[in-house]
Amino acid sequence: MVPDGGGYNPHQDVESGGRSVLYFRAPVREGLPARFELTCAGHYPDVLAAHIRSGAEAPGAPTKLLSILAGHWAARAVHVAVEIGLCDVLGQGPLTAGDVAQQTDCDPAAVDRLLRYLTHLGVVRRLGENKYSNTPLGALLRADSPFSDLTRMYGGEFYDAWREFASAVRTGHTAFSHKYGVEHFDYFAERPTTARTFDRSMQAVTNLVADELSRTFPFPAGAMVVDIGGGNGTLLRAILRENPEVSGILFDREHVSCNAVAEHEDASYRSRFSSVAGDFFAEVPGSGDIYLLSRVLHDWNDEDCVRILAACRRACGAGAELLVLERLLPDAETGAPDISLTAPWDMQMLAITGGRERTRSEYGTLLTKAGFRLDEVRPLPVDMNVLVAVPAAAGPDGQPGSGVPSPGFRAR
Incomplete structure (x- = not known):
């Protein structure tokens, strides 16, 4: 076996000091995986560094580089599969390439080759009699899954914007604005159909x-949860469904909040759900016990983040809490690459939003500037984390704050 990378994630197995992983590549043999991983609790920077160096020096390095350079081919193939409805057709049952071509109105020979590549990517599987079916990954690409909307965004406007990524690196301004002439939130505000696709795509990770x-x-009974920049309300609705004695306010720009109300009518929480339109840079609803900022701050630069957090701080009453959901970069250079999704997403922020992913300490600094105190960080799936903050003794403008533990998350 040949060393094939590895890394350290401080946000997994936190109590054991994080988790390290070593990857190995093996010759392809029938019925055996081509890649193996060895994981263990703890941090071993010297071992990781030596493993990664030996992998880079291995004869397979040129092949690995070619694989990296061809990465956009995979993204485009998956995007086209969504565009032509390939996985929707396969959802009806195993079909031949000819069947798929006929039902998608595509060239049979081209579809046959595309299916072969999608098999290589793990999107579909080949069965007997030259028939194909969806894998669990392929099922995510059906039209009824928000991952299909995510694929459309990443293979559409975002993909086209990435062509201008060099401009973002050279100037620090987004590739999206260089491509389209406006920043992406303004672009969506002017295009309701695209905005709905974007909101549904964000639902995939949420x-x-x-x-x-x-x-x-523990969302306390009777609490009011305010979801700031909550998009179509996926996170807030999940909280209300699971906590029948909790009420919620969805707060976002007008074109977003209107869509959220129109698309989601559920009798189980209708009387406890309301939507308010506004600008989170200026003012947010002041009646909340728990405020949510889910994947909002990573869209903005530090100055704008402090403005958003300061507006939240002004709205917080005594005992209120703020939950910030974000991915976290490692706080210190470990000598090994970050194996989470955070580093790639940081490049997406550079290209598209003008924001960035941050470390725990960087978020702590922003919270402090806005008048909050970061109390704890808890891990969530897909490398997400929830940062629990409370008002500090004084707000961002010197106004007094509660400065005492609230009865919610930290006390339980």
Whole structure:
């Protein structure tokens, strides 16, 4: 076996000091995986560094580089599969390439080759009699899954913007604005159909953390939860479903909040759900016990983050809490690459939003500047974390704050 990378994630197995992983590549043999991983609790920077060096020096390095350079081919192939409805067709049952071509109105020979590549990517599987079916990954690409919307965004506007990524690196301004002439939130505000696709695409990741957060965190009975920049309300609705004595306010820009109300009518929480339109840089609803900022701050630069947090701080009454859901970069250079999704997402922020991913200490600094105190960080699925903060003794403008533990998350 040949060393094939590895890394250290400080946000997994936190009590054991994080988790290290070593990857190995093996010759392809029938019925055996081509890649193995060895994981263990703890941090071993010297071992990781030596393992990674030996992998880079191995004869397979050129092949690995070619694989990296060809990465956009995979993204485009998956995007096209969504565009032509390939996985929707396969959802009806195993089909031949000819069947798929006929039902998608595509060239049979081209579809046959695409299916072969998608098999290589793990999107579909080949069965007997030259038939294909969806894998669990392929099922995520059906039209009824928000991952299909995510694929459309990443293969559409975002993909086209990435062509201008060099401009973002050279100037510090987004590739999206260089491509389209406006920043991406303004772009979506002017295009309601695209905005709905974007909101549904964000639901793909939110779904993966919403149930975990709503089940494992104690939302007190009678609490009012305010979801700031909550998009179509996926996270807030999950909390309300799991906590029948909790009420919620969805707060976002007008075109977003209107769509959220129109698309989601559920009798189980309708009387406890309301939507308010506004600007989170200026003012947020002041009646909340728990405020949520889920994947909002990573969209903005430090100055704008402090403005958003300061608006939240002004709204917080005595005993209120703020929950910030974000991915975290490692706080210190470990000598090994970050194996989480955070580093790639940081590049997406550079290219598209003008924001960035941050470390725990960097978020702590922003919270302090806005008048909060970071109390704890808890892990969530897909490398997400919830940062629990409370008002500090004085707010960002010197106004007094509660400065005392609230009866919610930290006290339980």
